[in-house]
Amino acid sequence: MKTSYALLTRCMLLAALGAVAPGALHAQTAEAVKPIPPMQPVPSTVPGRPDVPNAEVEKQLRNTPPLPFPLAEEKLPLSDLKVPKGFKVEVYTSGIANARSLRMGDKGTLFVSNRLLDKVWAVVDRNGKRENKVIASGLDRPNGLAFHKGTLYIAEGTRISKLENIEDNLDNPPKPVVIYSDFLNHQSHGWKFMGIGPDNKLYVNVGAPCNICEPPETNSQLRRINLDGSNPEVVVRGVRNSVGFDWHPETKELYFTDNGRDWLSEDLPNDELNRVTKQGQHFGFPYCHQGDFTDREMGWGRSCTEFEKPVALLGPHTAALGMRFYTGKMFPTEYRNGIFIARHGSWNKSKKLGGDVIYVTMNKDGSVKSYAPFLTGFLQNNSYVGRPVDVQMMKDGSLLVSDDHGGAIYRVSYDAGGKVAAR
Amino acid sequence: MRQRVWRVITAALAAAVFSATAILAQAAESSERLLDACLACHGDAQRGALPNVPALGAQPFDYLTIQLYMFREKMRVVEPMTSMLAGVKDDELKRLAAAIAKLPAPLPADGPTDAARVERAQALVVQHRCNFCHNRDYSGQQNVPRLAAQREDYLLKALRDYKSNARRGYDATMDDVLYPLNDDHFRDLAHFLSRQR
Numbered sequence: 230m231k232t233s234y235a236l237l238t239r240c241m242l243l244a245a246l247g248a249v250a251p252g253a254l255h256a257q258t259a260e261a262v263k264p265i266p267p268m269q270p271v272p273s274t275v276p277g278r279p280d281v282p283n284a285e286v287e288k289q290l291r292n293t294p295p296l297p298f299p300l301a302e303e304k305l306p307l308s309d310l311k312v313p314k315g316f317k318v319e320v321y322t323s324g325i326a327n328a329r330s331l332r333m334g335d336k337g338t339l340f341v342s343n344r345l346l347d348k349v350w351a352v353v354d355r356n357g358k359r360e361n362k363v364i365a366s367g368l369d370r371p372n373g374l375a376f377h378k379g380t381l382y383i384a385e386g387t388r389i390s391k392l393e394n395i396e397d398n399l400d401n402p403p404k405p406v407v408i409y410s411d412f413l414n415h416q417s418h419g420w421k422f423m424g425i426g427p428d429n430k431l432y433v434n435v436g437a438p439c440n441i442c443e444p445p446e447t448n449s450q451l452r453r454i455n456l457d458g459s460n461p462e463v464v465v466r467g468v469r470n471s472v473g474f475d476w477h478p479e480t481k482e483l484y485f486t487d488n489g490r491d492w493l494s495e496d497l498p499n500d501e502l503n504r505v506t507k508q509g510q511h512f513g514f515p516y517c518h519q520g521d522f523t524d525r526e527m528g529w530g531r532s533c534t535e536f537e538k539p540v541a542l543l544g545p546h547t548a549a550l551g552m553r554f555y556t557g558k559m560f561p562t563e564y565r566n567g568i569f570i571a572r573h574g575s576w577n578k579s580k581k582l583g584g585d586v587i588y589v590t591m592n593k594d595g596s597v598k599s600y601a602p603f604l605t606g607f608l609q610n611n612s613y614v615g616r617p618v619d620v621q622m623m624k625d626g627s628l629l630v631s632d633d634h635g636g637a638i639y640r641v642s643y644d645a646g647g648k649v650a651a652r
Numbered sequence: 653m654r655q656r657v658w659r660v661i662t663a664a665l666a667a668a669v670f671s672a673t674a675i676l677a678q679a680a681e682s683s684e685r686l687l688d689a690c691l692a693c694h695g696d697a698q699r700g701a702l703p704n705v706p707a708l709g710a711q712p713f714d715y716l717t718i719q720l721y722m723f724r725e726k727m728r729v730v731e732p733m734t735s736m737l738a739g740v741k742d743d744e745l746k747r748l749a750a751a752i753a754k755l756p757a758p759l760p761a762d763g764p765t766d767a768a769r770v771e772r773a774q775a776l777v778v779q780h781r782c783n784f785c786h787n788r789d790y791s792g793q794q795n796v797p798r799l800a801a802q803r804e805d806y807l808l809k810a811l812r813d814y815k816s817n818a819r820r821g822y823d824a825t826m827d828d829v830l831y832p833l834n835d836d837h838f839r840d841l842a843h844f845l846s847r848q849r
Contacts, residue, residue, distance in 0.1 A: 287784050293794050294823045296714060297721045298742060345822055347727055367726060369820075414817050416827030439831050 289611075292576040297346055299326040299636025306614035309606040312641055315561075318604065321629055321640040322352050322359045328631040328638060330422065330551065331621035332374040332381070336396045339621070340364075340381055341631065341638065344372040344420050349383055351399050352638070364395065364402040372472070373423030375431055377456065384421035384433050387412045389458065408458030413438065413447055418470040422551075427481045430455055434485075436470035441490045441515050441527060449514055451485065451505075467511035467536060468503075473552040473619070478566055480595055482506060484540070486549040486570060489518055491577040493525065500549040501539035502570070504595060510537045541597040547583030548573035551619030557626025560643045567591055569628060570600075571617035574608060584608035586617050586630055586641075604630060604641060683747040689736065690752065699759065706806040710757035714794045716749035718822050727820060757791075758801040761846040773844030776837055780829055790848050795822060804846035811838040 302323040310318045321339075328350075330342040339352040341361075349365040365371070365383065373384025381395045383405055390405035392398075409431075412419075418436030426432050430453045437444045451464040451471060464483070474485035483505040489498035498518035513520065513536035515527040520538030523531055543549040552570040567590050574584030586604035589597055607615040615632040622628055627642040694708045695701030708716075722728040724737040724745065737745075777783055785796045792798035799807065812835065813819030814826040821827060 284788060291785055291794070291796075292823070292825065296717060297725075297822075347725055416817070416821055416824035417831065419824065419827075438827075440828055442831065 289579040295634040321638040323637040326636040331619045332376045334396045370420040373421035375423045384423040386419045422472045434471040469514040472550040499542035502541040504540045546575035546577045559626025569620045700803045707758035709755040713753040760801040773840040799845045800848040807842035
C-alpha cells in the first residue's frame, strides 16, 4: 500500500511536469528515439490480385499453358500413371494438341475439342488402328461438345453450332452451322462445356467473366436451349465456371463441377461438386464459397444460408473439370452409378494438388458417400507431366481420359480374370 | 503534316512488306532468311522501325513460338504476319522463335519521362500484379512477353486490343487482369514500361 502510494505520487509528478513543459519533453524524445515515419500510402490490391511477398513463391504460382504442339507418343508419361489393382491404362491416341472435351458418336467415333487452339478432331478406330482427323478448324475456343442423333454440337466462346450426320462425313465434313450466339464475348472463363440433358436440350455453362466480380445477369449460370437454338432458359445461377456436368442415370438430376475463385488463399476455397434439385437454384458465386464462408470482397452483407451447398468439396484450386456417371459393365459393380471426375490440377497453389481422375461413390439418396483417387501420376515433383481434362465412357465400359498438356487420350480398362479386357 | 508522316510510314510499310515477301520467296527454307524478313518491318530488334510494330529482341522462346503459331493458324489475323507464316512448318516456327529470342533486348524509349505518369503506372503495376507473370524486371518468361523497353505505341495498342477483344490471348489471363482497367491506365502503363531497361 505504501509502495503504491509512492508510485502514484511519482506518476502524478511526471504527469504534472509533462503538462507544464510539453515542448521540452518532446524535444528530448525526438533526439533519443527516431520518429515513426509517416504511413506510406501502400496501393491496395484489387480483388483477386493479392501481394505475394516472395519472388520464388510467385514462380510457383504461374498458370503456364502448354505450347500448341502435342507430345510424341514415346514422350507421354504412361509409365508414371497409376490405376487401382486390376485396371490397366494405355495410350488410346496421341498427337491432338490441347485435347479437351470428349464425346462418343453413335458409330464409335470419338470427338475431341480444343480450348486454347481452334480445332475439333474425330478419332476413328479401324480394327485397333486409330486415325485422328480435323473435322473443324478456325473456331474460337471450341471447348464444348455434345452429340445427339448423328449431330455433333460445338460450343465456342460466343456461339453454338452443329455438324449434322457427321459420322458419315468425317472425310468431307460440312461447315458448322450456327444455331445460337447470345453470349457476351469475354476471354476469362469464356470457353464452354456442353451436354445433352434427359430433356433432349443443350445445356451449357456461361462462366463469370473474371476471377471474382459481380457478374452480369447473363453470366455465372448454366443455361439450356432447344436443339435448334430456341427458348434459352437459366437452369441455375451462382456458378463461377463449370467445365463438367452430367445427369444421374437413375434420378436424372443434374450434377456439375464448379471451379472456385483464385487468389484467396493456398487452401481455400475448394472446388465444388453440386447437385441441382430445382431450376433457378443459386450456388453462391461470387458471395459464398464451398457453401460455408462468404467472400472476403463480395460477401459482405450476405450469408451462405441464402445459397445451395455443394454435395462434395473437391480440394482447393484442383480445377475439377470433366465428369461422367459410370454406367458401364466393364468395371466392378461398386463403380456403377458413381462419378469419375478429371481434376486438371491446381496452378494457384505453391504445392500443387490434383492432376488426376477421382472416383466419387454415391449414396442411394443421391448424396456423396466418399471419393478416392482413381488415375494418378500426372503430378511429379510438384510439376505436371500431363493434365486430365475430361472423361468419357466407351461402349465397352472402358474410360477415356483427355490430357491437354500432352495432347493425348488415355484409355483405362479392367480385367476381372487377370487378362486384359479384349477390345 | 500529320498526313504526310502517315504517307511516309505507309510507303515504308509497303516497301518493307514487299521486300520481306521477296526475301521469303527466295529462301523459304532458311531460318536466317526468314529472320531477315521479320526484321525488315520489326527493325533492328532493339528499336523497332514502324509504329505499332513491336521490337522483337529477347522475347521468351515460348511466347514467340505461340504467337507465330497463332498467326499461322489465323488465330491472330494481322497482316502481313498471317500470310508470311502461312505454310511454315512447326520446326521452322520453333527455329525462328529460337533465333529471335537470342536477339538483344530493346533499348528504353528516348524522350522525356513524365514523373506523374510513372508514379501512377507503378501503383497500377503493384495493384494488378503485372510484374508477377512478366517478372519483376518486366523481362517476361515462358508464354509471357517481355515488356521492358518495348515501343510505347505497341504496348498501348496491345493493351487496347486485349481489352476490346480485338486481340485474342492464347489463354485468358490478360482479359482477366484488364477487366477493371481503362484507357487512361493503359497510357500510363505504356509510358512507364517503354522506359524500363
